[in-house]
Amino acid sequence: MKDTLLEIKDLNVIYKTYEGTVAAVNGVDFALDRGKTLGLVGESGAGKTTTALSIMGLVPSPPGIIQRGRVTFAGQDLLTLPEKDMKKIRGNRISMIFQDPMTSLNPVLSVGLQISEALVAHQNLSEAEAERKAAEMLEKVQIPGARYREYPHEFSGGMRQRVVIAMALACNPRLIIADEPTTALDVTIQAQVLELMRSLKEEFATAMIMITHDLGVVGEVCDDVAVMYAGRIVEMGSLDQIFGNAMHPYTLGLFRCIPDIEEESSTIHPIEGLMPEPLDLPKGCPFHPRCPQCMEVCRQVVPEACEDNGHRVLCHLFGGGERRA
Amino acid sequence: MTMNEKTVPASSGSGGALREKRRSPWWEVWRRLRRNKAAVAGMTVVILLLFVAVFAPLIAPYDPNQTNIKIRLQPPSAEHLMGTDNFGRDMFSRVIYGSRISLYVGFIAVGIGAVFGGILGAVGGYYGGRLDNFIMRCMDVLLAIPQIILAIAIVGALGTSLLNLMIAVGISQLPRYARVVRASTLTVRGQEFVEAAKAIGASDTRIILENILPNCMAPIIVQSTLGVAQAILAAATLSFLGLGIQPPTAEWGSMLSSGRQFLRNAPYLTFFPGVAISIVVLALNIFGDGLRDSLDPKLRQ
């Protein structure tokens, strides 16, 4: 318990849109220890980004409403924290890396300035000191510090993402939330950037939440894994538990989707159907329409989470502490 | 959160509704327009204005050109809602008849600008190359001269008459239609159905008229609505300067000009025509804005 950095309990977030109410996050719980990396996996629309934004307090507020929940970070509930205190945490104790490096950086400001402004805001450095430190951070992400005055359009996609990483790490945060940091990059660059993130994470001893839909990325960097579907965590456990012994039919489906290079057959096994419209979630277990093992109870009742040795599943197949399958 | 074409899952709970009909795009536009209350208000005023202009003889209580020196310069009263001018003519009737001229000039001027500008833009965009370059340079030349000054110069050259006013205002608006149509043409030109039409052997004129122009309609309509507003303002300005409609014709701009000398004693002479212009132009602008918003697919929030 002492090592727990972040704890989320019963987070529920909706978006009130013109077309109706979108239930984006429906009762998410998890905890993250210091220095550990949690992989948050799921398809688009599963609620991963909204969860991340809720932690940061950046859920766009006219449509978005955090209905209930608690996000405890280093002893404080972030959801009840006043905005001016939240600003002291953002970029400073918790940083976020967004998906598309081509649009995450302000095109009219130099990269160095975009790194140093966090330093000036949080660490009270003078502009000159912040400049120096920003150049150092650039070196850390393998970009020559002398390029600190250049503008984003002068860097490639992979380099821009590295700038974003430098920005996130500048104030030595305790937690970094990375929302699909490599999805928009070329495959070869992806590997580079991931490797960089991994080594920096170790060097700075930062905890990380890695949001991704790519199980390969999860396997590379994560200690624990949480699988999200339709705003809920349907399965969660350590990397070994999930990769070695996945239990939820959705998780199993995800693994089956990955073509096995050693297999002879050439068929691909996608999961039937599509993720339900968040405006219009089905009754009972959200996955039941696509579940090959759907039972009658699944259509009616949302399953309760059951846990065994840190491995948690949300499925009627495993209800009541016993395994039935 | 994307709204994609849904395949209804095998056994969904509440599930989603199946949207099968694909409605015509114009219906969508109308629906969005209807939701914009301001635009609807603007449109209503414009329709009202058209009504007033068409039925002016029935609505105006007096003959707008009927002079009566005995009752000159009277402030607004029950018999003369907007007072009388210095020739004893009823201001209310004159304002009402003024709507005819303003609308007439507005529409024809925009018509001239849109037709010729559109042709130039379409030709330039379609053929590209040096022709396009030349046409665009010509547009630049027209744009380098401030609109009002260009209109004044043309009217000054051709003489002050209704027709010349319309021509002048129309020409000064020409470049913007050329640009709009050219931009649309460039977008459409590269698309496949144009290639297909060419392959069949359709003549260039036909391709332009039947394939390209229909696709430019949306921006042309928006630009025209706003253009009528601008044209009305321009015409009023020119008349105010004495270079447009000449007295005694009842036109709002020239009424403002004649009323100007009586600003001290009879401010109502300048107040009402100005309000009339403002209301009309405002309504057209609001309507045009609403039209633009409902035609722009990106603008959904």
Next chain:
Amino acid sequence: MLRYFTKRLIFLIPVLLGVSIVIFAIVHLAPGDPAEVMLGPSATQEDIGKLREQLGLTKPLYVQYWIFLTNALKGDLGRSIKSNAPVLEEILERFPATLTLASLGMLFAITVGLPLGVLAALKQNTWVDALCSFFALVGFSIPNFWVGLMLMLLLSITIPILPSSGFDSWKNLIMPTIVLGIQTMAVIARMTRSSMLEVIRQDYVRTARAKGISDRLVLTRHILTNVMIPVVTIAGIYFGHSLGGVVITETIFSIPGLGRLIVDAIRAQDYPVVQGGVLFFALCVGIVNLLVDLLYAVLDPRIKAQYRSAK
């Protein structure tokens, strides 16, 4: 980058040439004979003929144009038919007044329009937004000469605190500035609002917020710097329009400026003044456009890079 600007400067020349052709054509299309006008109704045919010779009006049009052009390049724009003074001299005499008005009008437009647009965008869809947007729309729709007259009514006649004509003190400048600037103000307000709404949605604004920097910094450093770019564009375009607006403003408030000079000249068929004046206006518009381009490079480093690499 210097190369880019010299290139643009050179491009200005064909445009000015085009303008000179257009205005020459328009002016000479005018029915009526300047010589007749000058000499008045009692002149004889002979006198008219002699004057026409003198003025060079008997030569074929393209020759007249050529003379006009070559003289213009030497700085000689001919002489005013009415006053017989050199046209260039008259223009330069009137120009400061017009320039002052146009600049003040633009200043007014920016200082009122920009905050209005920012406010409307920040409070999008509230009554504040509705009010600001409506105000801008009204400013765009009301005939500026009517505003001038109403202002005059209010501030010169009803409550006589401002003079209604002349050009001596700063008091003379207040009403004309408003009249001149009101349309541009409205356009700037609308453009600022829509630009802000777009910029606020951008990813990099979200990134900036995620860094925990103050709201004020996010607004000034991240948002406004990007908003300014299209706003500067529109302001530049509308400068041309407002140069047309000086005509009205100078007429209503009896200010001795270039606009009135041209309008009076058109009425009097004083074609050298018309030609010279319009050409001069076109030159001003061209220079302003160039300055706007320069401003772009300052505001947007991507554009600066484009300029540098332009050949």
